[in-house]
Amino acid sequence: MEFSERTIKVIIDDAKCEGCTTYACVEACKTYSRGILVLKDGKPAVEGTPEELARKGTECFACEYECWFRGNSAITIEVPIEGLADYRKKHGTE
């Protein structure tokens, strides 16, 4: 599943959540952000409209970090940076 905040996209490969015992992502969201990630049927989920999620999300990356260390590395956060592709091409760092 995936959802967007104001400038980022959070992608959760929830097949990897099978067997997770910590649900560290949900705990991290509640502790460090506004708790937009909730547990639903044993997997992380979000509730609310895309507009609400964009408004409430703090783009803190706590879910991704905690899932790396205490979960099953199921979360990827995409952060588009305008002009980065051109910059990398120019400086040969693609």
Ligand code: SF4
């Ligand atoms: S911590 Fe990671 S593996 Fe565990 S439920 Fe959350 S996203 Fe899934």
